[in-house]
Amino acid sequence: APGLAGLVLGEYRRLASEPAPAAGADEPGAPRLTDRETEVLRLVAKGLSYKQIAERLVISHRTVQNHVQNTLGKLQLHNRVELVRYAIERGLDDA
Template sequence: MSGSITVVAVCAADSGAATALAAAEIDLLVRTADVDEAAAAAAAKEPQVVVVDMATPGLDALDAIGRLADAPVLSVSGSAEHGTVLAAVRAGAAGYLVGPVSMLRLTDAVRRLAAGEAVYSPGLAELVLEEHGRAGSVVERLTEREADVLRLVVEGLTGKQVAARLVLSPRTVENHVQNTLRKLGLPNRAALVRYAIEHGLA
C-alpha cells in the first residue's frame, strides 16, 4: 500500500490483534508469532512501527518489546493492570492498548506512533502515575502550564486535544512540549511519556 505505515507484528494468526491488523490501513510487512522471525524482518525492512500482542502463546512479551524497540512498539494486551503497563513501557513500548482492539483504533494508534506520539488506552497512564508518585525535583523545573500539557500528553491526548482542553493554540501547546523535551533532555513525545511514567510525573 503506497504511502501507508509499514508495520511488523508479533501475534498469533487467530488473535483479535491479527484480525484488526488484516483490516487496518497499514502496510503489514510481516505477521508472526516468532520473535526471532520478527526481529530479522525488522532488521531487514526497518518498519515504522512494531505491534506486539502480549497474549501471544509462548511469547516472552517484554523480551520481544526490548528486542524490537528500534522502532516504536505498540503493545496490545488484555490486561490494564498498571504493573503490566509499566513493565511494557520500561521494556521499550511507546504505546499500550487494551484489547479487544478494533481496526480503527489500531490504525489510529499506528499512525500516531509513526508520527512520534505515544498512545495509551484511556486511564492507563493515570493509574501508573498515581501508583508511582511524583518526581518533585523534576516537576519544579517545569512551569505550571508545561506540567499541565505534560499530564495530558501522558494521558494520550493529541496536540489538538490538549489545545482544546487547555484553551490554547496548537502552536502554544507544541512550544510547551518542545520546552519540556529540552528541559528533560528527551528526543520526542514517546520518550517523554516513557520518562514521565517511569518517574511518576504528572
C-alpha cells in the same frame, strides 16, 4: 495513536525490568517545569493529541507544541515517546 501506544508500552515494559535511575524530579539540580508544562505533559502522557490538549486548555495548537518542545529541551529528551515514558515513570499519567 495505537502505534505510539505500542511503542510506549513496549519501552515501559523494558524499563520496568531495569533498576530505576537515582535522580528524581524533585531533587536539587533536576529540571524545573512550569505548571503549564507539567499540565501539558500530563495530557500528552494520557495520549491526547496536540489538538485535543489545545481544546481542553483553551490555548492554540502551536502553544501546545511550544510547551512540549520546551519540556523536551529541559528534560533532555528527543521525542514524544521519551516524554511519555518520562511522565509514566513519574506517575504523571495517573493524575
